Amino acid sequence: MTRAVGGVGFFAVQIAAALGAHVIGTAGPRNHGSLCDAGAAEVLDHAAGPVSGQLTGPVDAVLDLVGGPALEDPPKQVRDVARIAGVVDPVVDAMGGRYVFVRPERHDLEELARMADAGQLRVAIARAFPLERTAEAHELVAGGHVRGKVVVTLR
Numbered sequence: 611m612t613r614a615v616g617g618v619g620f621f622a623v624q625i626a627a628a629l630g631a632h633v634i635g636t637a638g639p640r641n642h643g644s645l646c647d648a649g650a651a652e653v654l655d656h657a658a659g660p661v662s663g664q665l666t667g668p669v670d671a672v673l674d675l676v677g678g679p680a681l682e683d684p685p686k687q688v689r690d691v692a693r694i695a696g697v698v699d700p701v702v703d704a705m706g707g708r709y710v711f712v713r714p715e716r717h718d719l720e721e722l723a724r725m726a727d728a729g730q731l732r733v734a735i736a737r738a739f740p741l742e743r744t745a746e747a748h749e750l751v752a753g754g755h756v757r758g759k760v761v762v763t764l765r
């Protein structure tokens with residue numbers, strides 16, 4: 611799983627680990643501890659070259675949260691390209707994998723709530739902003755180095 615400590619990745623790592631997956635995630639060095647806390651069994655540095663060169667062997671599935679040129683590497687990481695999924699770049703479909711655009715589904719949200727109640731899912735809040743500072747919240751997210759979620763509070 612790439613970008614594994616971002617707003618999406620931090621959830622995805624926890625969910626995959628709770629389902630029994632051996633999760634290998636990428637993050638910058640300052641976030642390696644957080645990635646282990648989320649349940650990753652192995653941590654790779656996203657600045658240390660292609661993931662395929664850091665793996666000790668092929669993996670069963672890839673979740674790409676980066677897109678763009680980074681998508682040249684997953685076919686070299688995985689046993690079967692059909693097991694590449696991504697939420698950033700629709701080109702994943704043309705590669706033989708699966709692009710996913712997430713929409714809230716009641717059943718899925720109930721399952722996530724159950725996992726949260728069971729202590730299997732934590733929400734990492736990087737920072738909270740009041741509504742009138744929403745522009746700053748967007749700027750922080752656009753910087754690309756947030757760990758977890760940025761919250762806008764309504765009173």
Ligand SMILES: NC(=O)c1ccc[n+]([C@@H]2O[C@H](COP(=O)([O-])OP(=O)(O)OC[C@H]3O[C@@H](n4cnc5c(N)ncnc54)[C@H](OP(=O)(O)O)[C@@H]3O)[C@@H](O)[C@H]2O)c1
Pocket residue numbers: 612613614615616617618619636637638639640641656675676696697698710711712713751754755756757758
């Ligand atoms: N299709 C959908 O339904 C859907 C839904 C939600 C989000 N998305 C997309 O999913 C992507 C991820 O969203 P997000 O909210 O999780 O992002 P995010 O929270 O902004 O991601 C920030 C994290 O990304 C890490 N990072 C930056 N560049 C990286 C790289 N090349 N490799 C690995 N890690 C990297 C940063 O680590 P460092 O600080 O260490 O660099 C930071 O921890 C976005 O493109 C978003 O648009 C799609």
